[in-house]
Amino acid sequence: MRGLLPKASVVAALVKDTLELTLRFWEQPAKPLARVLPTVFTRVVELSAFTTTTTTGTSLHDHNTEGEEVSKGTEPPPIPWWSPLLRRLRDQPPTRKGKYAALAVLVPHIVKASVASAALTTSGSSSSSTCTSDDAMSKALGVHAQALTASQVVRDLLEELLPSALVAATALRAGEANATAGAAQLLSLLLHSLKQHHREARVALPGGSANGGNASGTSSRRGRGGKNPRATATTQANNTHASGAGAAHNNGKDKEDANSALIKEATLAVDVAEATGRGIWAQQLCQLLLLSPQAMAARGVEHLLGEALTADPDAAPTLLAEIARLSLASNVSSERLLWARVHVVRLARLNGARNAHSLIVYESEGAASKSDKAEDEEGRGTEGLSLNALASGMMHFSSDLRLSALEVVAAATKTKSFPPQHELDAFMHALPYR
Numbered sequence: 226m227r228g229l230l231p232k233a234s235v236v237a238a239l240v241k242d243t244l245e246l247t248l249r250f251w252e253q254p255a256k257p258l259a260r261v262l263p264t265v266f267t268r269v270v271e272l273s274a275f276t277t278t279t280t281t282g283t284s285l286h287d288h289n290t291e292g293e294e295v296s297k298g299t300e301p302p303p304i305p306w307w308s309p310l311l312r313r314l315r316d317q318p319p320t321r322k323g324k325y326a327a328l329a330v331l332v333p334h335i336v337k338a339s340v341a342s343a344a345l346t347t348s349g350s351s352s353s354s355t356c357t358s359d360d361a362m363s364k365a366l367g368v369h370a371q372a373l374t375a376s377q378v379v380r381d382l383l384e385e386l387l388p389s390a391l392v393a394a395t396a397l398r399a400g401e402a403n404a405t406a407g408a409a410q411l412l413s414l415l416l417h418s419l420k421q422h423h424r425e426a427r428v429a430l431p432g433g434s435a436n437g438g439n440a441s442g443t444s445s446r447r448g449r450g451g452k453n454p455r456a457t458a459t460t461q462a463n464n465t466h467a468s469g470a471g472a473a474h475n476n477g478k479d480k481e482d483a484n485s486a487l488i489k490e491a492t493l494a495v496d497v498a499e500a501t502g503r504g505i506w507a508q509q510l511c512q513l514l515l516l517s518p519q520a521m522a523a524r525g526v527e528h529l530l531g532e533a534l535t536a537d538p539d540a541a542p543t544l545l546a547e548i549a550r551l552s553l554a555s556n557v558s559s560e561r562l563l564w565a566r567v568h569v570v571r572l573a574r575l576n577g578a579r580n581a582h583s584l585i586v587y588e589s590e591g592a593a594s595k596s597d598k599a600e601d602e603e604g605r606g607t608e609g610l611s612l613n614a615l616a617s618g619m620m621h622f623s624s625d626l627r628l629s630a631l632e633v634v635a636a637a638t639k640t641k642s643f644p645p646q647h648e649l650d651a652f653m654h655a656l657p658y659r
Contacts, residue, residue: 240272244313251323262323266330274306274338305342307335315385319392325407329414332382336418339378340371362484365429369491372426376498379419384505386411391513394528395521409528412506416536419502426495430488503543506533511547514565515557523625526568534572541573541584546608560623566610567618567629574636585633586611587647612647619655631655 247266250258310331317324390408510533513525534540545566552562574581586609610633618630634644634652644652 240269240310243269243272244310248317248321248323248327251321251326263326263330266327270307270310270331270334273310274334305335305338307331307338311335315389319389319408320396320404322404322407325390325393325404325411328386329407329411332379332411332414332418335382336375336378340375343374344371362431362487365431366487366491368429369426369495372422372429373494373498376419376422376426376502379415379422380498380502380505383412383415383419383502386415387506387509390529391509391525394525395513395517396524405524405528409532412529413532413536416502416506416533420537423495423499423502426498427492430491431484432488500543503537503540507540507543507547511544511551511565514568515548515551515561516555519561519564526572530568531572531576534569534576534578538573538576538578539580541569541578541581542608544569545584545610549608560621560626563614563618563621564623564626564629567615567626567633570610570615571629571633571636574633582645584609585615585645585648587645612651615648616651616655619651627655 243265247262247269251262314324314327314331390412393404393408396404510525510530514522514530517525548562548565548569551557570581570584573584578584615630615633618626618633621627621630631652634648
């Protein structure tokens with residue numbers, strides 16, 4: 226039976242040839258061929274899982290090896306099976322449509338394989354590294370750790386692939402525009418995957434929720450003495466001959482305090498992972514908004530920023546803060562700054578962001594704050610969009626900016642709340658200038 230199985234070299238050659246043909250025909254496929262190409266590439270990915278190499282390298286990227294030096298005289302660890310495929314797709318020109326369709330198939334396999342590999346590596350030491358003997362807590366922390374491992378893999382992929390997607394989304398030549406939709410779909414896949422893993426990490430913790438915040442609060446209340454009376458009585462009875470009821474009470478409280486500290490630390494790790502993930506794409510998309518030619522930025526906004534805020538609509542404050550930082554560090558015109566802020570707020574509201582009304586900075590009548598004055602005079606340094614700036618955008622000479630500013634108010638209906646009166650007044654005042 227063994228003689229009937231193909232050798233690894235034969236499988237590798239088959240994978241290579243099939244990959245080349247798939248990428249070649251993916252650019253301009255006939256309709257029947259277009260339907261089968263994703264299935265063919267899926268089989269290529271599955272075949273690649275059977276091939277193994279033993280050259281040096283273990284990370285997603287060839288250059289991402291800090292802190293993982295291979296000592297002399299030891300055998301280098303094998304490269305993951307998906308690494309050659311990822312490298313081949315990564316080296317494709319940014320404007321090739323097949324690149325992003327193939328990556329959309331490969332990315333879930335990379336995440337699954339990386340999490341499984343990490344679970345095997347840490348299975349022997351996970352129990353000893355936990356500071357609590359509670360089996361339920363240990364299991365919860367294990368699920369939490371796996372979700373954060375998956376999040377790290379997705380963040381590495383996002384950091385590696387986003388620059389290529391930006392090039393595809395801003396391509397202006399006629400023959401290259403077909404890659405923009407694929408680049409946007411790949412970004413959407415990565416961000417939805419990132420959000421899902423963060424949700425899993427939060428829900429895994431005792432008292433946790435998808436939105437965060439409950440786990441640490443519940444644990445801290447328990448840590449301050451909110452015990453189960455039956456558990457306390459049992460503990461006191463078991464320790465009567467040792468140190469009395471007072472010692473049993475302290476032991477139980479110490480255990481709950483230890484669990485509370487673990488949950489707080491784990492919740493903080495999710496917060497850090499979430500902020501790090503947002504920082505990767507927020508910084509690069511804001512640079513596109515402010516620093517690239519406006520025609521290219523407009524294309525990128527529609528294809529990438531729209532998908533990003535669909536996957537993570539609550540990232541709008543992060544984007545506005547990054548826009549404010551870049552506006553101070555670079556020479557950006559007030560018009561371009563207003564255009565960027567209006568588009569971020571508009572897309573956030575269209576995608577149903579929570580607290581979307583707080584993205585507009587209101588001022589009391591007759592008193593302008595310092596940040597509002599900065600917005601009026603130079604339009605830089607403030608983390609938000611003032612009502613005055615929005616009103617000026619509604620009457621701007623640029624039709625694109627004017628319509629986007631008007632849609633900021635109209636998009637408030639997507640947030641399940643009626644637009645504030647201040648915004649309606651500014652909207653009605655601007656209508657004669659359409």
